[in-house]
Amino acid sequence: MENWSLFSLCVLLGLTSRWAVSFHSYSGAGKPPMFGDYEAQRHWQEVTYNLPVHEWYFNTTNNDLNYWGLDYPPLTAYHSLVCAYVAKLLNPEWVELHASRGYESHSHKLFMRATVLFTDILIYIPAVLLYCFYFCDGSSKQKVATALCILLYPGLILIDYGHFQYNSVSLGLALWGILGLGLGWDLFGSLAFTLALNYKQMELYHSLPFFCYLLGKCIKQGLIGRGFFQLAKISLTVLVTFALCWMPFLSDPKQPLQVLHRLFPFGRGLFEDKVANTWCSLNVLIKIKTLLSRETQLFLSFALTLLFILPSSLKLLSKPNLWQFKLALVNSSLAFFLFSFQVHEKSILLAALPVCLVINEIPLIAIWFLLTSTFSMLPLLVKDGLLLPYVVTSLAFLFLSLYLLSALERSTEEELRLGLYRKLTRHWLPKLNLSRIIKWKFWFSLVAMAALSFTSVWLEPPAKFPDLFPVLVSILSFLHFLGFIIYFNLVQLMEPQRKKSQKKTN
């Protein structure tokens, strides 16, 4: 079949699954007084439309920061403003100051879902298609298969079209940044990534790899001469972009400080709710939240995060090519997810995006990671009433990606990059079939995740431990993520990229 038809079928399937999920409930539906993320987004439209810019991030009589105050950078606020203008055209009641709190209606839900679809089609989907077109090895059928698998990644669909957020904007912009850097358009890439950063501050998880890659490239071009000019141009682009985004807030020195205070709430503690990261899991055994002082917690978190990102970033600095860049993105975002402060379970999407980009090179591990990341958000999805879409999209993703990318066939030791594991076990257990072990572990983990999903929905937890199932879900996911971060670090640091695709590096 011709290319254009395959690509359009792929996009249509992605769009259909997205809109089908959007039929379901959203976060905080029908749950006054606070509702959920959906109401937060609606509230931001109300605030940005009705109040002047200098009041957006401040606690005033008109703007109660305790009721979903803005806690994303200015670009989110501008986006909400644009949506608010459209909302005002369709139905002014949706953005009435104060009066529209907790507004819920069928047509409003349609409008909100439509805004997500619109930005998705504009930003994220073209980025995915271009990525697969330019940077995927193999025949055009392989490229379309990769694009389809990335578009059908359940985690992003469920959070954006179910729970309700605009992750496709920030992740899409970050992907445009990666595209730009991959094609050698450094300025465009930096611009795109800076915009992503100004949309959601969580993109800082990706910032170190971007920095190291660009710095490494400039160093390679010679720090005195071309490299220096390139570095200067990139820095200028970043600074100008920041200035443009923050322009309305630069008039008064109090403004940027308040915005930063809203973006990085260190007062909120090490973690909130159940998250599949180290601190939450450790808290089950030893109550570190209460045991250690806030300063010690901050220090520990900082130290461990640094410990896990430094090797990967330094390797990227020395070898700035696309493969190292993608793996560094994975490692950096996973490290931040596991060890950083105030991490939300949705932040796993920041690690899922770069893993999607390596799905063609290491299909089995990537698919495993992506399924685990969706599973780790199960308590959130169940709370939002998204169980049916969760089951359907995960199963569809599992079967389609295993089949289309031949994940189980491409699982020899070399393809799974188990070189270091082989070296470690060579002395004690030379006859070990590592590839078979990995496959068994994969199936076993899938069964465990399925079983836990089933029990957490259908069984009642014992009265002594009402939070048993969410805790089990986070601990299981945490153990998986720990394994993944070690694996991806080893692959980035030790394994050479396969010779076939070395010509794609730049």
Added chain:
Amino acid sequence: TVMAAPMTNDQSWFYALALGVSFLKCLLINTICCKCLREDKGKDLLGKPSFILTVLLLWNFGLLIVDHIHFQYNGFLFGVLLLSIARHCQNRHFEGAFLFSVLLNLKHIYLYIAPAYGIYLLRCFCFTQSNADGSLQWRSFSVVRLVILGTIVLSTFAVSFGPFIALGQLPQVLSRLFPFKRGLCHAYWAPNIWALYNIADKAFSILGVKFRLLDINKLPKASMTGGLVQEFQHSVLPSVSPLATLVCTLLSILPALFKIWHRPNGARGFLRCLVICALGSFMFGWHVHEKAIMMAILPLSLLAVDSRKDAGIFLMLSVTSHYSLFPLLFTTQELPIKIFLMLLFTIFSLASLKTLFRKGGALLNPLEVTYLLGLIPLELICEFVYPLTVWQKTFPFLPLMLTSVYCALGVTYAFIRLYISLLTCSDTTKKTKMQ
């Protein structure tokens, strides 16, 4: 259909399960059907006729939106129909006949295609042999086979209707099954001949009033366009009675029946006749629902992966009739779904059939392509532009009327082309590979 109250989570699970089961059944039937097809070894999956057929049957747009959104159980019924056809292709005629009787007792709309079954079984099964040139050999009539067939059919009907006959409720059951008080057309006109007839009548009446040939007071009130299900009369052209539609339907399918009686073409001829019977009844029937077009499309998919001409007719008919199903989903929330699914199915069927028959030129001629492309502006006008105009309040029925008339043209064209292909096809009983 209007939802009384939003469904609870448990209810939606139940419906999901129920439809999943019917879907699986469809899947099972499908695999059997595909065994009847000619297979080229070594082709990649996307180019294999059986894969294309599977996707065309399972992802049929009409089936998806009618069953899974509008809500009916057609998947299950079409599964039984396809299984019955498959059994006939495999020469297991008793099973095929049994399945068809069961089907008739599940939904009586399949009476549309009963004549095709009847004539085919009589001609090809009860007369065990044909002469060398394909004509009938009267002496080879087998009474045994006729009796067995009769027994199978009658016993199925007996089991199904038995309790009601015993209770003396048969007339009531029949009047529920065949409600002739519902009017010539459904509230939304199915794209058949009567839609064109209605529009011609309306056009004549408007012209007649304009040119003072008719007195406006003597014309019956405009009730056809009121969107209600009721009986009405035409203003200028003669009114149509149920008997007239029956006669027209029979006249339309008689040539096809005669053709397979005279020169049966094996299973392929039977299938073609079946499609024509379904289409003929759709075109001329009384109170036809636009969903009935699927009875013609699904068997036509079987023919489409086998021959170029049929693929062209299939594309024309399927795109037109799928578009005519759009008014079934009228809420804004379903708008993206129906557009995405329609595009998915259309692009897939176009691209895959084009690849399958890439030797031999284009599947659709420029006129057909123009007609199909005309659906896009039609959709834009009906769903996006028209609701914003003044006329939405005064003539709310206009977009539906436009849709059904435009589609009726396409369906009629496909019908004529199918007929021509049936009447002009040569006898290939010996060469057919469907056995």
